[in-house]
Amino acid sequence: MKDLHEMLLKVRQGEISLAEAESYLRRKPFEDMGYAKVDTHRRVRSGFPEVIFAQGKADEHLLAIFQRIFEDEGEVMATRASEQQYELIAARLPEARYDKLSRIITCVRSARQKQGCIAVCTAGTADIPVAEEAAQVAEYFGNYVERIYDVGVSGIHRLLSRLDIIQKANCVIAVAGMEGALGSVIAGLVDKPVIAVPTSIGYGANFHGVSALLTMINSCANGIATVNIDNGYGAGYIAAQINRLAAAEA
CATH class of the missing domain: 3.40.50.1970 (Rossmann fold)
Structure with missing residues (x-):
């Protein structure tokens, strides 16, 4: 669910039930993965989803966090990423893109209007x-x-x-x-x-x-x-x- 406004619109339009909306709102504002606490409510509070700082992260941690945010938000960005880290992610998410100059990895289902x-x-x-x-x-x-x-x-x-x-x-x-x-x-x-x-x-x-x-x-x-x-x-x-x-x- 991208944000609270979108969820409320879906409730009003009958696309999701009140029970589903209630379940979403009762969810913890972060997901504890043991080695990381992914901020699943970042977009609700600030308007923008959490961004990953890739440099120094263990491969398995980066991959799991990247996938988790993408599944929840439909988009994810990782900064200061190496080409090796990109190849690791692309093997699991082929739609991911890497810019060598900025060292940014992105994976986006639908781009925002500028x-x-x-x-x-x-x-x-x-x-x-x-x-x-x-x-x-x-x-x-x-x-x-x-x-x-x-x-x-x-x-x-x-x-x-x-x-x-x-x-x-x-x-x-x-x-x-x-x-x-x-x-x-x-x-x-x-x-x-x-x-x-x-x-x-x-x-x-x-x-x-x-x-x-x-x-x-x-x-x-x-x-x-x-x-x-x-x-x-x-x-x-x-x-x-x-x-x-x-x-x-x-």
Whole structure:
């Protein structure tokens, strides 16, 4: 059952009985699998189902959790997954898809209709894997995404050439390594929230993304918030929430 609203509609239309609905509501808000407690009510509370962080999980645990969420939700996403983990899942669920760049596995019975607009921008092409994680998370949650890559401040005319598209978005994700200035520049040019994502791309004094992180959290621009280093997932999720609010008001 995808969400409470859908269940209530089915009751009203006679597609499921009151007893079936009552059974669903009496169910625990999580399923205890011993090694994991799958949050089966995540969508009811937040509007989005639970997403799996695949990195470091034992194969048998990942496979069982992935299958369980797919059976219950009709869709499932796993982030930071390896190709070997994908092959393990695909052997059981052939409809699963893997994106090597973002390292995301998805399995979806029916895709959501895309709404609103989120702009995902990168300073350089080396930042694209993190940006793709953000973009594909946002798309998975039903949002339209504009990708605007390689528009860093060392050639700011590239950014300005796409400014009309960026300014129309309900939310902007700015992904940058090195000194991480892109988020501040974009935040000074738009009237929408900007989510800054520092990446670990850079030379020695970049400290694997710490310099970009410090630039972003010390930004003098208004309307900018920063997630953790390389956290494309976190940025995509927050952007989906913002875009959902904007689309609801439109």
